[in-house]
Amino acid sequence: MNIMKYIKEEIEVIKERDPAIKKTSEVFLYPSFHAILRYRLSHWLFLRKHYFLARWVSQRATRRTGIEIHPGAVIGSGLFIDHGHGVVIGETAIVGNNVTLYQGVTLGGTGKEHGKRHPTIGDNVMISAGAKVLGSFTVGEDSKIGAGSVVLSEVPANSTVVGIPGRVVKRNDKKITHPQDTLDQVHFPDPVRHELCRLLIRIENLEKGKGGLTLEALNTLEDERCRNCPDFMEDEL
The missing domain is CATH 2.160.10.10 (Hexapeptide repeat proteins)
Structure with a gap:
């Protein structure tokens, strides 16, 4: 040594x-x-x-x-x-x-x-x-x-x-950047609110005489209306 x-x-x-x-x-x-x-x-x-x-x-x-x-x-x-x-x-x-x-x-x-x-x-x-x-x-x-x-x-x-x-x-x-660093703890997707929104839009379409449309066509209309909602989040569709 x-x-x-x-x-x-x-x-x-x-x-x-x-x-x-x-x-x-x-x-x-x-x-x-x-x-x-x-x-x-x-x-x-x-x-x-x-x-x-x-x-x-x-x-x-x-x-x-x-x-x-x-x-x-x-x-x-x-x-x-x-x-x-x-x-x-x-x-x-x-x-x-x-x-x-x-x-x-x-x-x-x-x-x-x-x-x-x-x-x-x-x-x-x-x-x-x-x-x-x-x-x-x-x-x-x-x-x-x-x-x-x-x-x-x-x-x-x-x-x-x-x-x-x-x-x-x-x-x-x-x-x-870690996910927890940017986690938005306020604006989470709200599936219940989204389904209520779709239901109201469907009722509105039926009242306007659009009941003759196919289910697929109605879904497309509902998605377009939902996207125009101020609180819409892409994860909700």
Whole structure:
């Protein structure tokens, strides 16, 4: 295990991604720096089946930083955890390269099932403060998860997700319109009103001596009259 390689990498990641940093020496005060370095060590031990030692290193890091990363999680290079307190990354989570997590993020499971039960996070994903990504599915690369969102299903690449439950509101830089966003809760089709209207029109036609017309012809006349009604909706025919 090349610990110096990881130290240099973490220094560069924090300097590059946090505009608040003024001097390189500040990096050593960042919870993210200590949590990720200890994760690298605990993961190395985990892969060699030193499970107790791996958990011991991991739990010490949690107590010191407030960031809990299971030694079994697979994390690529360039992970940056900003602020960090309350971040949880589960055992079977897979995190790609250059991912950014903010405080309170959970990459968790939805039950006690065995096997893959935590999410896979693609490269260059940003997950904002307090977001929960729960379950065994993939968040596609270059995606963003909004603060406080609860994501329970697959997220396509290059998407923006917000809300509880999380929903895609933008994909490939284009806004996504959901049916509930434009749902008209006033102007619903009214089949009873429509049938009453047809009945009145038929009575009117019969009174005008049009009883000799075929049923099909009467229906056509009624449809034409209904379409001229100010409150007509196409769904009613």
